[in-house]
Amino acid sequence: MDAKYTFVKVGDKRNNVFDKNDMQELLMKWSIKGRLKIQSYCFNEQFHMYDNHQFILDFFKDNAVSSTLENVNSSSEWKPVGTTAATVEIEQVPCTVTSMNFFDRLQETGQVATKSGKIVKCFGEPIGDFEVWDELRKMLLDEESDNRDLFSTSEKREFIYRLFCHLCLGGRLCQYEDVLEPYLTVTRILYKDLVSIAKDPETKNLITTSVVFKVVAKNKNGEAYFPEDPENLQNFCYLIIDPVRRVVTCFVHQFGGSF
Known part of the structure; x- marks a missing residue:
């Protein structure tokens, strides 16, 4: 055909x-x-x-x-x-998702990041291809994380969440950030560039x-x-x-x- x-x-x-x-x-x-x-x-x-x-x-x-x-x-x-x-x-x-407020909860509980945006550290452990040293990546990768329910199953399927996850995990030689801001900034710029947003009439x-x-x-x-x-x-x-x-x-x- x-x-x-x-x-x-x-x-x-x-x-x-x-x-x-x-x-x-x-x-x-x-x-x-x-x-x-x-x-x-x-x-x-x-x-x-x-x-x-x-x-x-x-x-x-x-x-x-x-x-x-x-x-x-x-x-x-x-x-x-x-x-x-x-x-x-x-x-x-x-x-x-049309607002970066989607990620505000990462700082609200203080368990993933502090109010100032500093990422909370944890004991290091390998998960798949990644060495996890903080609660952010643990939340993204570990189904047993204490913060696994911070985002619902449907929210984790959202494109903006996946972009954020990909940036946080990085490549083979990734040097992780100590604060959230760089990940959120690049997520916002990428999402804005890739996705079209309009006003409902x-x-x-x-x-x-x-x-x-x-x-x-x-x-x-x-x-x-x-x-x-x-x-x-x-x-x-x-x-x-x-x-x-x-x-x-x-x-x-x-x-x-x-x-």
Whole structure:
């Protein structure tokens, strides 16, 4: 069956989080500089939620995408994947948060961070690929954490929470922050750049108009190639669809060291 949607690459999204020197320093410190990328494409047909799987499959089958969509290779270079997908696995990611007040509770109890924003330390322990030395990362990774219920299950699925989590965990050589502010600042800038927000004409309240999916593209052998090794929490691909502007943005990261 012919593809319903076709795609054209637009200029790589550039934003403050990648341009400003202080943000570059943070990304380097967290060992994710040069390992995450934002790439955008416009598309021809109107997007409908009921057609989301077809849309995403068409995206990864499109030759214009496979020849331009880049990922980090084994030599730590960004190169086009050069592969079209046989199948895709998708998960719709809620994207409803419109205020950074969402994270205020991290400081309200004093158990994750103090009122001044200092992150509370704990005894070190390995959890998966991460060495955890504070209550923030323990909350993010440990289902037995005393703070596991600070955010509900549905809130933890929110795109902004996932962005925050990815930044806090970082890459292989991550140097963790002692205070919350840098994580919150970069989360806010990234979220604002990736997600479209508008005012509801009836309620006058702010609403998100973007639709977000977490995606794994697989080749004809059933092997995940975008992102590679998706079992790692820090290997991710999110597609953020703006139905109004007809633009789909790919936000991808591969776990490793900075370069």
